[in-house]
Amino acid sequence: MSKVIIIGAGGVSNVTVHKCAAMPEVFSEIILASRTKSKCDAIAQSVKAKYGRTILTEQVDADNVPLLVALIKKHKPQMVINLALPYQDLTIMDACLEAGVHYLDTANYEPKDVAHFEYSWQWAYRQKFKDANLMALLGSGFDPGVTNVFCAYAQKHFFDEIHSIDIVDCNGGSHGKAFATNFNPEINIREITQPGRYFENGEWKTTPPLSVHQGFDFPEVGVKEMYLMFHEEMESLALNIKGLKKIRFWMTFGQEYLTHLRVLENVGMTRIDEVEYNGQKIVPLQFLKAVLPDPGSLGENYEGKTCIGCVIEGLKDGKFVRKFIYNVCDHAETFKEVGSQAISYTTGVPAMIGAKMMLQSIWKEAGVYNMEELNPDPFMDDLNKYGLPWNIVEWKSSVE
Numbered sequence: 001m002s003k004v005i006i007i008g009a010g011g012v013s014n015v016t017v018h019k020c021a022a023m024p025e026v027f028s029e030i031i032l033a034s035r036t037k038s039k040c041d042a043i044a045q046s047v048k049a050k051y052g053r054t055i056l057t058e059q060v061d062a063d064n065v066p067l068l069v070a071l072i073k074k075h076k077p078q079m080v081i082n083l084a085l086p087y088q089d090l091t092i093m094d095a096c097l098e099a100g101v102h103y104l105d106t107a108n109y110e111p112k113d114v115a116h117f118e119y120s121w122q123w124a125y126r127q128k129f130k131d132a133n134l135m136a137l138l139g140s141g142f143d144p145g146v147t148n149v150f151c152a153y154a155q156k157h158f159f160d161e162i163h164s165i166d167i168v169d170c171n172g173g174s175h176g177k178a179f180a181t182n183f184n185p186e187i188n189i190r191e192i193t194q195p196g197r198y199f200e201n202g203e204w205k206t207t208p209p210l211s212v213h214q215g216f217d218f219p220e221v222g223v224k225e226m227y228l229m230f231h232e233e234m235e236s237l238a239l240n241i242k243g244l245k246k247i248r249f250w251m252t253f254g255q256e257y258l259t260h261l262r263v264l265e266n267v268g269m270t271r272i273d274e275v276e277y278n279g280q281k282i283v284p285l286q287f288l289k290a291v292l293p294d295p296g297s298l299g300e301n302y303e304g305k306t307c308i309g310c311v312i313e314g315l316k317d318g319k320f321v322r323k324f325i326y327n328v329c330d331h332a333e334t335f336k337e338v339g340s341q342a343i344s345y346t347t348g349v350p351a352m353i354g355a356k357m358m359l360q361s362i363w364k365e366a367g368v369y370n371m372e373e374l375n376p377d378p379f380m381d382d383l384n385k386y387g388l389p390w391n392i393v394e395w396k397s398s399v400e
């Protein structure tokens, strides 16, 4: 019997709150807090209609540590599930330390003024969480999250040595809009417009944004063009998968999406610095977010499937082995279940499972942890139970 506070009321939160609410034996009380309380109330209403459970809602500015501490101390939960934006990771971690509760998130900290993704800021909290006998679980979404667990599971059961990992992320679905992002547009576009980066033979190598690409035959989706990008889970996996020689991350994009993105970049709409407009300072990318479709609203007409997984190569008993571990998720089915598209679903379900692992003391460590550092088996079992079943197959060829 455990009480949690969930912060953020966007697309991912909608899924996590529904999934937690469906499991009162683990999540006995849920408080949902965010910047805009009406969004919390809308999720609470949907949960009430579906499961008959009452979710308490609160307004909070998660950039403000004292307000967060007051909220946590008022409700005294066991943990906070952070589903706001990466900008709020450190303030929420600070508040958890001060109030003495565990912490979980789905994306690593990013400063607002530079699009820079690395774990150093959050890893710097290791000793503080250890000393407080609290756990912080980082990146419990799909990628990062499930992809890290897939790698840990492969290492534990199928390989003596892992030499290369290619994380492949395909959204083969269609929402019927000319241009929209599947999660927070600001965070998504900052990520995609960065130079590509991958790890090989002990070094990080950089490529111009979206310049390296190739086709990949995704199970249940078919061949899609995927583009090499930097993605945060590579940073921790390069450290934690011993003997790893190479890790890359690939994501699929359609031509229509890339054309829109190029135009938006060329006209300056993806800038993250302030510009003067009518005597007011605005950040073009934040303005763009305000006019794009809300990712949480895309679910209704979404068709098709996502396929995300890891192609892993290495040695077992001296022999070469290549496995592909992946999940396929159907947009229309997730919409039917919780009213969200599959990108929110594939992130929101692992956030619930990560929290469940912590509340049931299945994952119980003091300090700050990435997902691959913990026993993958119970998490993999729960993926099968709670909506994200996975497959593992011998894979036909290497990713070039």
Ligand code: NDP
Binding pocket: 007, 008, 009, 010, 011, 012, 013, 033, 034, 035, 036, 039, 060, 061, 062, 063, 083, 084, 085, 086, 088, 106, 107, 139, 140, 141, 142, 143, 144, 145, 182, 183, 184, 185, 187, 295, 296, 343, 346, 347
């Ligand atoms: P949304 O933009 O839909 O939701 C974010 C929510 O956080 C909104 O409700 C927003 O409030 C709230 N919020 C923002 N700033 C504050 C603040 N200062 N105080 C309180 N609340 C705040 O994002 P998503 O649901 O799409 O994504 C949620 C998280 O999941 C992000 O960190 C994203 O990067 C991560 N993610 C991780 C993935 C993975 O696989 N690991 C994949 C996809 C997403 P308001 O409604 O007022 O704007």
